[in-house]
Amino acid sequence: MTGCQHDLTGARRVRPGGTPTRTAGDASDDERRQWLAVGMTDWSRLRDIYGSAAGVPALLDEAASVSDWDAPVWQELWSRLCHQGTVAPASYEALPTLARIAGTRGDVAVDPALFLASAIIASTDGPLHRAEVRRLHATHIDGLRPVAEHKLGLVRARVDVLYALGVVAALDGSVWQRGLTGLADEEIELDCRSCGEHLYLEPADGRLVMTTDADLVDADGSVHPADPAQLGPAETRLVGLCRAHDHAEVETELLQLFGRTRCPSCGAELTLAD
Numbered sequence: 001m002t003g004c005q006h007d008l009t010g011a012r013r014v015r016p017g018g019t020p021t022r023t024a025g026d027a028s029d030d031e032r033r034q035w036l037a038v039g040m041t042d043w044s045r046l047r048d049i050y051g052s053a054a055g056v057p058a059l060l061d062e063a064a065s066v067s068d069w070d071a072p073v074w075q076e077l078w079s080r081l082c083h084q085g086t087v088a089p090a091s092y093e094a095l096p097t098l099a100r101i102a103g104t105r106g107d108v109a110v111d112p113a114l115f116l117a118s119a120i121i122a123s124t125d126g127p128l129h130r131a132e133v134r135r136l137h138a139t140h141i142d143g144l145r146p147v148a149e150h151k152l153g154l155v156r157a158r159v160d161v162l163y164a165l166g167v168v169a170a171l172d173g174s175v176w177q178r179g180l181t182g183l184a185d186e187e188i189e190l191d192c193r194s195c196g197e198h199l200y201l202e203p204a205d206g207r208l209v210m211t212t213d214a215d216l217v218d219a220d221g222s223v224h225p226a227d228p229a230q231l232g233p234a235e236t237r238l239v240g241l242c243r244a245h246d247h248a249e250v251e252t253e254l255l256q257l258f259g260r261t262r263c264p265s266c267g268a269e270l271t272l273a274d
């Protein structure tokens, strides 16, 4: 967090300049309000990661008809609105449009609009506190939840399932968003709270193992999986979604992620939520 609070509502408003892809007459009152809000924002007075956000509306407009993650327009939006987890005032202003794009194409299994929206919501490195972002955008978050859950029925590959669960966790405000993404990327690292040793969680023979050296995995550091009957609400929800969408192998991984292990350096008990 930079700690710098920006009053997004204080940005100067101008009359709508763009034309929505559908006419306002086709829209619900909520949709109409969203379009008006986007159209009335003076983006030239907002900042994205690199400077003026004047170009962001055109990018969002183009991105609405592009679902390819690697398309230049989505690469540009990621770098301007959520660069390595850092967000800017324009990122929040883009949330209604990103939510609308994601909500109108539920059949896209891996939708960059949904991922970018959830990454902005989950960011801990931006001008607003995450709780404030969640309060301001509660309607968009609520609208995206069923979209995110629906995607779990569209994906089969392990990594896609983990990312889809990470989106659900981000929208829920769960502590597991980073862990799920880290599991997908095989990059979970933490510092032992007891001795400060930097630790790596590595996959080995279908299990997760805690080690001080990512290249040296010792079975003694194996994670003890959590008992499904003893899980908290956030963990129960994620496991339940795996069961509902027949992702048994990922469920096994989740129970390890939610489990306990010991620091291989000092022996202190650790949970991966730490």
Ligand SMILES: [Zn+2]
Pocket (backbone or CB within 6 Å): 192, 193, 194, 195, 196, 197, 263, 264, 265, 266, 267, 268
């Ligand atoms: Zn330790």
